[in-house]
Amino acid sequence: xxxxxxxxxxxxxxxxxxxxxxxxxxxxxxxxxxxxxxxxxxxxxxxxxxxxxxxxxxxxxxxxxxxxxxxxxxxxxxxxxxxxxxxxxxxxxxxxxxxxxxxxxxxxxxxxxxxxxxxxxxxxxxxxxxxxxxxxxxxxxxxxxxxxxxxxxxxxxxxxxxxxxxxxxxxxxxxxxxxxxxxxxxxxxxxxxxxxxxxxxxxxxxxxxxxxxxxxxxxxxxxxxxxxxxxxxxxxxxxxxxxxxxxxxxxxxxxxxxxxxx
Amino acid sequence: xxxxxxxxxxxxxxxxxxxxxxxxxxxxxxxxxxxxxxxxxxxxxxxxxxxxxxxxxxxxxxxxxxxxxxxxxxxxxxxxxxxxxxxxxxxxxxxxxxxxxxxxxxxxxxxxxxxxxxxxxxxxxxxxxxxxxxxxxxxxxxxxxxxxxxxxxxxxxxxxxxxxxxxxxxxxxxxxxxxxx
Amino acid sequence: xxxxxxxxxxxxxxxxxxxxxxxxxxxxxxxxxxxxxxxxxxxxxxxxxxxxxxxxxxxxxxxxxxxxxxxxxxxxxxxxxxxxxxxxxxxxx
Numbered sequence: 001x002x003x004x005x006x007x008x009x010x011x012x013x014x015x016x017x018x019x020x021x022x023x024x025x026x027x028x029x030x031x032x033x034x035x036x037x038x039x040x041x042x043x044x045x046x047x048x049x050x051x052x053x054x055x056x057x058x059x060x061x062x063x064x065x066x067x068x069x070x071x072x073x074x075x076x077x078x079x080x081x082x083x084x085x086x087x088x089x090x091x092x093x094x095x096x097x098x099x100x101x102x103x104x105x106x107x108x109x110x111x112x113x114x115x116x117x118x119x120x121x122x123x124x125x126x127x128x129x130x131x132x133x134x135x136x137x138x139x140x141x142x143x144x145x146x147x148x149x150x151x152x153x154x155x156x157x158x159x160x161x162x163x164x165x166x167x168x169x170x171x172x173x174x175x176x177x178x179x180x181x182x183x184x185x186x187x188x189x190x191x192x193x194x195x196x197x198x199x200x201x202x203x204x205x206x207x208x209x210x211x212x213x214x215x216x217x218x219x220x221x222x223x224x225x226x227x228x229x230x231x232x233x234x235x236x237x238x239x240x241x242x243x244x245x246x247x248x249x250x251x252x253x254x255x256x257x258x259x260x261x262x
Numbered sequence: 263x264x265x266x267x268x269x270x271x272x273x274x275x276x277x278x279x280x281x282x283x284x285x286x287x288x289x290x291x292x293x294x295x296x297x298x299x300x301x302x303x304x305x306x307x308x309x310x311x312x313x314x315x316x317x318x319x320x321x322x323x324x325x326x327x328x329x330x331x332x333x334x335x336x337x338x339x340x341x342x343x344x345x346x347x348x349x350x351x352x353x354x355x356x357x358x359x360x361x362x363x364x365x366x367x368x369x370x371x372x373x374x375x376x377x378x379x380x381x382x383x384x385x386x387x388x389x390x391x392x393x394x395x396x397x398x399x400x401x402x403x404x405x406x407x408x409x410x411x412x413x414x415x416x417x418x419x420x421x422x423x424x425x426x427x428x429x430x431x432x433x434x435x436x437x438x439x440x441x442x443x
Numbered sequence: 444x445x446x447x448x449x450x451x452x453x454x455x456x457x458x459x460x461x462x463x464x465x466x467x468x469x470x471x472x473x474x475x476x477x478x479x480x481x482x483x484x485x486x487x488x489x490x491x492x493x494x495x496x497x498x499x500x501x502x503x504x505x506x507x508x509x510x511x512x513x514x515x516x517x518x519x520x521x522x523x524x525x526x527x528x529x530x531x532x533x534x535x536x
Contacts, residue, residue: 016277019275019277030283031281031284035284036287039284039287039288040287040291042291043292043294043295046299047294047295047299050298050303051303053303053307054299054306054307055303056306057307057309058310059310059313059314059317065307068307069311072304072307072311082481083481089308092304092308093299093300093301093304093305094296097292097296097300097304100299101299120277121277121281121284122278122279122280123281123282123284123285123288124288126280126285127285127288128292159532166525167525167528167529169497170497170522170525171493173493173496173497174490174492174493175489177493178492179486182488182489182492188277248481249485252482252485256482
């Protein structure tokens with residue numbers, strides 16, 4: 001055993017149990033937990049911010065409208081237009097709601113006292129992914145017909161028949177099962193792992209600097225504290241990136257159903 | 263790896279199994295956000311952005327219109343100028359032609375007049391000549407008679423006398439008013 | 444089901460995304476290039492995973508039925524290969 005491990009003898013790293021929350025107070029209903037409260041709080045904050053920005057928009061923007069327009073134009077130019085083309089404006093309400101809500105829920109991970117990315121509970125990404133999945137399949141069938149949708153998906157013309165037998169199951173599984181699954185899991189896993197890493201480093205810093213300060217462990221604690229700060233910055237980036245990617249994939253799936261042939 | 267070990271060993275809920283109540287809350291939260299942010303607010307900002315684009319494009323359009331108007335006016339002026347030049351040239355040409363015509367006409371007239379005068383003169387001369395001949399004829403007869411009577415009346419003695427008579431006659435003849443010229 | 448106007452003709456035998464790579468440079472609008480790239484980037488893992496699962500699953504069934512365990516890795520490798528071929532067909536050409 002190295003001295004470092006001796007120092008760390010009593011230290012237990014935080015595990016997935018940090019995502020388990022009891023009801024908020026004694027006697028509260030079992031569903032009223034911190035993530036649930038934060039989900040509702042986040043929805044209210046997004047609505048309020050959007051209201052302050054867009055409720056009474058001016059031709060010459062100022063204050064919150066500027067910020068809101070920046071977000072709106074980001075989603076429109078980076079997500080909606082590249083994947084939806086002339087249908088972009090029609091899908092902006094959905095995409096903007098998705099992006100803003102996911103972004104704020106994600107950013108809750110680094111906001112002091114809140115410190116829980118809502119999407120680290122897989123139920124929330126599932127809600128979004130299922131919504132997009134339903135829209136995707138509905139639009140596909142609506143615009144291409146029931147048979148046409150599956151035919152375009154699994155049997156695109158231009159290949160010898162024998163190849164279809166080999167490839168069609170892959171297309172089917174990829175488009176209808178793996179894609180929505182990874183859509184939800186990507187967001188969940190990023191938030192889950194990121195929060196776990198943050199918790200780990202901050203736990204290291206707290207443990208070795210305050211809980212059990214030893215001469216040998218102090219260095220470790222300092223590293224933990226520095227890494228916590230660095231990872232917080234990195235997490236903010238990841239939280240933004242994942243909100244963007246989730247919205248981008250939603251636009252991609254919708255666009256794919258509207259125009260199967262690109 | 264402590265972290266991985268704890269991860270695997272940790273007791274508690276499976277993070278991959280969603281809580282039913284969280285699904286409900288998540289759906290509700292998303293629905294509220296979608297209805298308010300998506301359905302109410304997004305159309306407003308879309309409208310504003312469209313109006314802004316329109317305003318900017320409207321300004322550009324206005325400037326373009328003004329420029330087109332100026333261009334049109336310039337074209338119009340140029341056309342008018344060209345037209346005026348053409349008109350002036352046409353008038354000049356016309357005047358030149360008219361002048362030439364007048365000149366030709368005058369010349370023609372003058373020639374006609376000259377011819378007329380000449381012809382009149384010729385006729386006058388002819389008439390005068392005829393008159394002179396007629397008169398001369400009578401005069402010559404009378405003079406011949408007179409000369410003959412003088413010659414006969416005078417004694418025709420010698421040649422010198424005759425010569426003097428003839429000379430005197432001719433002198434008399436010269437002394438008369440000129441009728442034949 | 445009605446098709447909206449302006450959409451590509453789905454019944455045409457040539458209207459395939461497999462043919463996209465065969466388009467000339469002029470036919471490819473610049474803004475769709477980024478989209479194609481994103482499409483490919485997000486679809487490739489999904490296809491590979493799907494190929495592995497489908498053909499690995501078939502291999503597992505075969506091995507369970509015949510008792511020859513070699514069918515599982517054969518199925519997984521075949522699946523990955525087919526998925527890679529599919530990706531090549533869709534985005535690589």
